Amino acid sequence: MAQNIQIAYDVKGENTNTIHRRRAVAYVVLVLLTILCLFWFYVLFVNATRSNSAIQSGFSPIPGTNLVANWTNLLHGTLPIWNGLFNSLLISVCSAGLCVYFSAMTAYSIHVYRFAGRKLIATFILAVMMIPTQVTALGFLQLIGVLKMEDTFWPLIIPAIAAPATFFYMKQYLDSSLPLEIVEAARIDGSGEVRTYNTIVMPIVKPAIAVQAIFTFVSSWNNYFTPALVLKSDKMKTLPILIAQLRAADWLKFDMGQVYIMIAFAILPVIVVYLCLSKYIVGGIAAGSVKG
Amino acid sequence: MKTKKSKVSAFNKWGYIFLIPFIVVYCIFQLVPLVNTVYNSFFENYRSGLTQVGPNPVGLANFQSLFATKDIWNYFGNTMIMWAMGFIPQILVSLLLGAWFSDNRLRLKAAGFFKTVIYLPNLIMASAFSMLFFALFADSGPINGMLLHLGILKEPYTFMSHTASARWLIAFINFLMWFGNTTILLMAGMMGIDTSLYEAAEVDGANSRQKFFRVTLPLLKPILIYVMITSLIGGLQMFDVPQIFTNGTGDPARTTMTLIMYLNKHLYSKNLGMGGALSVFLFVITGILSLIVFKTSGFKLEDE
Numbered sequence: 001m002a003q004n005i006q007i008a009y010d011v012k013g014e015n016t017n018t019i020h021r022r023r024a025v026a027y028v029v030l031v032l033l034t035i036l037c038l039f040w041f042y043v044l045f046v047n048a049t050r051s052n053s054a055i056q057s058g059f060s061p062i063p064g065t066n067l068v069a070n071w072t073n074l075l076h077g078t079l080p081i082w083n084g085l086f087n088s089l090l091i092s093v094c095s096a097g098l099c100v101y102f103s104a105m106t107a108y109s110i111h112v113y114r115f116a117g118r119k120l121i122a123t124f125i126l127a128v129m130m131i132p133t134q135v136t137a138l139g140f141l142q143l144i145g146v147l148k149m150e151d152t153f154w155p156l157i158i159p160a161i162a163a164p165a166t167f168f169y170m171k172q173y174l175d176s177s178l179p180l181e182i183v184e185a186a187r188i189d190g191s192g193e194v195r196t197y198n199t200i201v202m203p204i205v206k207p208a209i210a211v212q213a214i215f216t217f218v219s220s221w222n223n224y225f226t227p228a229l230v231l232k233s234d235k236m237k238t239l240p241i242l243i244a245q246l247r248a249a250d251w252l253k254f255d256m257g258q259v260y261i262m263i264a265f266a267i268l269p270v271i272v273v274y275l276c277l278s279k280y281i282v283g284g285i286a287a288g289s290v291k292g
Numbered sequence: 293m294k295t296k297k298s299k300v301s302a303f304n305k306w307g308y309i310f311l312i313p314f315i316v317v318y319c320i321f322q323l324v325p326l327v328n329t330v331y332n333s334f335f336e337n338y339r340s341g342l343t344q345v346g347p348n349p350v351g352l353a354n355f356q357s358l359f360a361t362k363d364i365w366n367y368f369g370n371t372m373i374m375w376a377m378g379f380i381p382q383i384l385v386s387l388l389l390g391a392w393f394s395d396n397r398l399r400l401k402a403a404g405f406f407k408t409v410i411y412l413p414n415l416i417m418a419s420a421f422s423m424l425f426f427a428l429f430a431d432s433g434p435i436n437g438m439l440l441h442l443g444i445l446k447e448p449y450t451f452m453s454h455t456a457s458a459r460w461l462i463a464f465i466n467f468l469m470w471f472g473n474t475t476i477l478l479m480a481g482m483m484g485i486d487t488s489l490y491e492a493a494e495v496d497g498a499n500s501r502q503k504f505f506r507v508t509l510p511l512l513k514p515i516l517i518y519v520m521i522t523s524l525i526g527g528l529q530m531f532d533v534p535q536i537f538t539n540g541t542g543d544p545a546r547t548t549m550t551l552i553m554y555l556n557k558h559l560y561s562k563n564l565g566m567g568g569a570l571s572v573f574l575f576v577i578t579g580i581l582s583l584i585v586f587k588t589s590g591f592k593l594e595d596e
Contacts, residue, residue, distance in 0.1 A: 019397055022500065026392045030406045033385070037409050037468065043434055044424055058441065059434035106314040113307025121311065128322070130522070130582030132529045134552050135575040138559060138567045139328030140321065155321075162318035193306040222417040224532045225552070229559060240419040240532075247423050247536050259427055266420045274415050278408040285411070285476045 048260040055256045070257040074265070077258060079242050080234055081265060087231075088221055088238040091153050095160035096217040100170075100209045102161040107170035108201055112183050122171075129164035134225060141229055151232045160220070166212045173208035211284030214277060218270055239266040326575070333568030339561065346565065354569035363554070364570070370459075370542070371550040374534070375527030377463035382471045383519070389471075390478035391504055396487070410472035418532035421465055426452075426537055429461060455547040458538070462548055465533050470526075474519055481515035482508060514588055521585045525578050531556065 047055055050064035074081060110122045133140070144155045178201065186196040202209070224240035231237055237245075243266055246259060274281060333354055337346035358364055389410070393403055400406075413421070429435050429451040436448040451457040485508065493503050509516075531552040534542065540556070542549025551574060558567030 018500070023398055023400065026398060026400060029388070030392075030400075033389075034406065034409045037413055037472075040421075040424060040428065043428060047427075047434065055434075056432065059437040102313045102317075105310045109307045109310035113304045113310075115304045115307040118307065121315070125314075125318075127582070127586055130525050130578065130585055131322075131326075131575070132525065132578055133322075134529055134531070134555065135571045135578065136322060136325040136329055137555070138332060138564060138571050139325030141559065142328055142332075142564075143321070143325050158317060159321040162314045162322065167314070187303070193303065193309075197310070218415050222415075222419070222532075224417075224419045224535075225556070229556075240417055243417070243419045243423050244536055247426065247539050256427065259423075263420045263424050263427075267416050270415050270417070271412070274412060275408075278411075279404070281415075282404075282407050282411055282476060285473060 044260055044264055048257065048264045050257060052255045052257050055260075066257055067261075070255075070261045073255060074258045074261050079245070079262065080237070081239075081242065081262065083235050084237055084239045084242045085265075087153070087236060088240075091156050091227075091238060092217045092220040094153075094157045095220040096213045098157065099160040099163045099166055099216040100213045103163045103166035103212070104170045104202075104205060104209060105197065106162075107167050107174055108178075108197060110171060111174040111178065112180060125164045125167055129168060133159075137226065137229060140226075144230065150230065151236055152230075153236070155230050156220070156223075156227055160216065163216065166216065169212055170205065170208055173205055177208075178204055207280070208284075210277075211280060214273070214281055215284075217273075221270060242266075329568050329571045329575075331568075332564045333572045335565050335568075337565045338563040350565070354565045355572075358566060358569045358573065364551075364573070366546070367542075367549050367551050367554045370547060371528060371530055374459050374463045374466070374548065374550070375524065375530065377459060378466035378470070379520075379523050379527065382467050382474055382523075383516075385471050386474035386478050386519075389475045390482050391508060393475070393479045394482035395500075407472070407476065410475060412472070413468045414470060414473045416469070418465075418469065419536045421469065422462075422533045422536040425461055425465055452538070453544050455544055458544060458548050462530075462534050462537055465537075466527075466530070470523070474523070477519055478512065478515060481512050485511050517588050518585060521581050521588075525581050525585075528552075528574065528578060528581075 043059070046061065046063050047059075048070060049067040050060070051066040051069065054060070054064055054066070106125070110118060140155070144150055147155075149155045182200065182204070183196060186200050191200065222240065223238075224244065227238050228241050228244065231241065243263065246254070246262060332347075334349060334351060335347040336350045336353065337348075339345070392398055392400060393407070427433055431448045431450050431452075435451075436445065439445040440448065449457070451461060489507050489511075490503055493507055498506065529552055530550045534548045534550055535553055535556070538548055540553065542553055551570070555567060555570050555574070558564075558570060
């Protein structure tokens, strides 16, 4: 025993230098990766503040003075950016709200109640969790044609109610944080089942709801494939579609200052939200995956 | 006893009621479209100029013509190559960072800051990201400007006209967007490993390299499989980045055309038969892959 402790001590003593060296290597790599992640946004920001002619004449690391001019040009340009922003916000907020409320309700149903077919339904939802929406897009488009929902927001909002990934996350969260005794106690106090869910369960699972709401919001905000197939008229388009239009235009004739500020405009809301809530977001990512 | 049981089962009917919104919406917007997509794959149904051909039932002819051309295999190959070009660096960097972040003896400062930064690209709109890269790497864009200025290049490099550089840029965007996410997943897995195993390895004289390869990696295998298969499923869906980056053409010479870009073309040209066959092909592949995830993720209901 004494011998073992002696060895451990020796190993540790010998490693102090190695640890310093490894720490130095780790910091260097992390700083390089940080630069690799942020460099593009720095160039984006700098170019958004420069005039088209300045951008065309070559790169400069120093921000220009054309930010306001670029912004006014974009506002008076052909792209309906306020419409795009409003449409993106409306779709993303509604999707996030419906998704967390109803997918958490589904997880709650499987968590609390014991009914025939419970296991079958839970297994089914998880089995289809990974099926991408793209493979059903063809039938989906035909369906919304039949339902007369083309060029409306409904086909982008309503399907959010059934989100298997949110179900999975909420189910895991409920397992660890909602003892059935709480539900029983609420029943004894005469609370109805819907009221129990709304006023007792929802506050308890608020942290998980917040994480899932953010993720649903962001993925809806960034979604390009389905909205591009569903939305046709200019006033219905979302920001990713406007960005794609920017790319499809004869972009060399474009004012590049406007292109950069448009990109910044589309990603800035998410960056601001992320920087405010990064602690919860980064903490919430791993919780929804497999348990090691 | 009997009254209690019937009371409980009276409550249990609420289980069904709470399931209604999810199940109804799922059936209408996912299941019906899926069945409809498969159904469409057995019909000849497309537009040729102004004339509408079909729908005529043609059995498996759509699948035959889908696999008869080389296109599908080229696009499948493109998708897999660009996925692998992004995924291999991604998993290596993520393993390294995960090991550093979860190493108690390394005690990295500002780990929270680094995690926040490396996760940030994951939340950026993929279409905006690729538009940004398209502008930055354009023939007269800032990157060429810098390389010329530094004297690395003599004349602008046409990144978009070379297969290798176009693919690497697309793979690089995917790498940037996903390595933070993978790092955090792997780190969570590494934190879950019993520290006494490392202590035992240290007592036996293992260095940090041996600890990583002999203790961490074997125990991380389930999570590594999960990360790889989910990334592969995501890779098969690769669309936004190459679509915006190449304006849907998949240029140069359609070497960056992915399967979903191909599907998107069929959806726009309303070639429903071929689009359906392609969707079924994708559905079968992702179905098999998700089955593997499902088996390895070890999901259990708590009362089993």
